[in-house]
Amino acid sequence: SAAVKEDEHGILKQCLLYIQKNLQKKDVNGFFAYPVNDVIAPGYSSIIQHPMDFSTMLSKIENDEYRSVLEYKKDFVLMCNNAMTYNRPETIYYKEAKKLLHSGMKLLSKEKLLNMKRNLV
Numbered sequence: 001s002a003a004v005k006e007d008e009h010g011i012l013k014q015c016l017l018y019i020q021k022n023l024q025k026k027d028v029n030g031f032f033a034y035p036v037n038d039v040i041a042p043g044y045s046s047i048i049q050h051p052m053d054f055s056t057m058l059s060k061i062e063n064d065e066y067r068s069v070l071e072y073k074k075d076f077v078l079m080c081n082n083a084m085t086y087n088r089p090e091t092i093y094y095k096e097a098k099k100l101l102h103s104g105m106k107l108l109s110k111e112k113l114l115n116m117k118r119n120l121v
């Protein structure tokens with residue numbers, strides 16, 4: 001749409017950087033800060049087809065690879081779901097992913113995004 005094309009002031013980028021900063025604060029142990037590898041998580045790359053982590057999401061924000069908050073939200077949900085697929089429910093990683101997902105959904109909720117839009121216009 002015209003709006004997306006005219007976002008030359010990088011308003012979407014500002015929103016996504018604000019959202020990522022707030023979400024990443026919740027990852028106190030840094031479990032989601034960079035890609036999981038097969039050394040720390042045996043067999044990870046054969047179990048998880050579409051890995052995702054905050055550092056990858058940040059590069060995508062910087063390279064304008066997200067055209068909407070919804071696209072960003074999809075990567076966030078993917079990252080949390082990967083952790084709840086590879087790790088068993090009793091593990092710290094599964095529990096942190098579940099907590100992160102819930103707090104992310106609150107921050108990325110409709111009304112929060114509407115307020116953000118209102119404040120930006």
Ligand SMILES: COc1ccc(C(=O)NC2CCC2)cc1-c1cc(C(C)=O)n2cccnc12
Binds near residue numbers: 031036037041
């Ligand atoms: C970037 O990923 C990580 C970085 C650091 C650590 C880590 O500090 N682990 C120590 C806490 C007990 C060992 C774990 C992880 C890690 C994330 C994950 C995820 C997100 O599934 N994971 C799964 C199994 C084993 N380790 C991990």
